[in-house]
Amino acid sequence: MFTLGHLSDIHLAPLPRPAIHELVSKRALGYMNWRRRRMHHRREVLDRLVEDLLARSPDHIAMTGDLVNIALPEEFRVVRRWLDETGGPETITVIPGNHDAYVPFLREPGISKWAPYMAANDEGLQFADQHGHAFPFVRIFGEIALICLSSARATMPGMASGRLGRRQMLRAAALLERLGEEGYCRVVLIHHPPLSGMTAWQRALHDARAFQKVLSDCGAELVLHGHNHRVTMVRFHGKDGPIPIIGAPSASLASEDPLRSAGYNLFTIGKGGNRPWRISMRSRSFDLEGQPSEIHHDLLP
Ligand SMILES: [Fe+2]
Numbered sequence: 028m029f030t031l032g033h034l035s036d037i038h039l040a041p042l043p044r045p046a047i048h049e050l051v052s053k054r055a056l057g058y059m060n061w062r063r064r065r066m067h068h069r070r071e072v073l074d075r076l077v078e079d080l081l082a083r084s085p086d087h088i089a090m091t092g093d094l095v096n097i098a099l100p101e102e103f104r105v106v107r108r109w110l111d112e113t114g115g116p117e118t119i120t121v122i123p124g125n126h127d128a129y130v131p132f133l134r135e136p137g138i139s140k141w142a143p144y145m146a147a148n149d150e151g152l153q154f155a156d157q158h159g160h161a162f163p164f165v166r167i168f169g170e171i172a173l174i175c176l177s178s179a180r181a182t183m184p185g186m187a188s189g190r191l192g193r194r195q196m197l198r199a200a201a202l203l204e205r206l207g208e209e210g211y212c213r214v215v216l217i218h219h220p221p222l223s224g225m226t227a228w229q230r231a232l233h234d235a236r237a238f239q240k241v242l243s244d245c246g247a248e249l250v251l252h253g254h255n256h257r258v259t260m261v262r263f264h265g266k267d268g269p270i271p272i273i274g275a276p277s278a279s280l281a282s283e284d285p286l287r288s289a290g291y292n293l294f295t296i297g298k299g300g301n302r303p304w305r306i307s308m309r310s311r312s313f314d315l316e317g318q319p320s321e322i323h324h325d326l327l328p
């Protein structure tokens with residue numbers, strides 16, 4: 028049995044104080060929004076949740092983007108320290124979200140600060156791109172394969188959309204085919220909800236239809252995403268059977284709405300069910316008083 032924790036949209040607080048020149052961009056609007064909503068994403072909420080997750084000793088943790096808020100250089104440094112203290116690159120895999128690509132990076136390092144967390148592990152190197160593209164990358168843990176995509180693109184103010192692009196789409200298809208043929212349990216990580224109609228156009232994956240076809244033609248065992256800041260479960264039909272598509276809530280959001288309150292998912296993956304892979308999920312969330320609740324789902328019995 029392999030246990031995989033899924034954390035998303037930590038939007039790490041507090042926001043460092045930006046320099047004036049750092050606000051000459053889409054960040055100015057984001058900064059005003061953040062100040063208006065600053066009580067929503069709370070560090071103490073995240074700390075409680077991560078402590079709860081680590082106490083369950085997951086074999087690995089997947090983080091599906093939006094680690095920062097308005098992509099200030101200092102935010103990337105603070106998140107890197109947080110990642111190092113929380114588990115290190117052998118324990119945590121990261122893919123970026125739209126907030127991690129909030130503005131185009133010219134001279135600033137941006138997400139490259141997290142490079143060790145966004146790269147193949149030794150076992151996954153055999154699936155690396157021959158041309159050196161960073162995404163998709165693959166991490167292998169025994170018979171479990173994480174196929175890690177980036178839908179994060181800098182966009183105009185007011186937009187939070189994403190895109191995989193043709194090259195990444197073709198590569199994802201080839202990887203899913205090959206990993207499926209070799210008998211791996213394929214877990215796809217993507218920030219934006221991967222199917223069309225799962226969110227408003229301004230926030231959506233703009234090539235979702237093409238990606239839907241990839242999933243349908245090539246198959247996968249599980250798709251994990253973030254972005255919507257709420258728990259969602261969709262069952263999609265792929266070549267090799269049903270594909271649970273699971274959206275995690277934000278791991279730091281203080282909300283009265285049980286579907287939006289801070290939470291994480293813990294997946295148990297093993298063999299021996301009705302299909303080649305058996306997957307179950309425990310969704311743990313915390314209310315405003317910090318009281319935990321847990322729901323169990325058999326995704327692939
Ligand atoms: Fe987010």
Ligand SMILES: [Fe+2]
Pocket residue numbers: 093124125126187218253254255
């Ligand atoms: Fe997002």
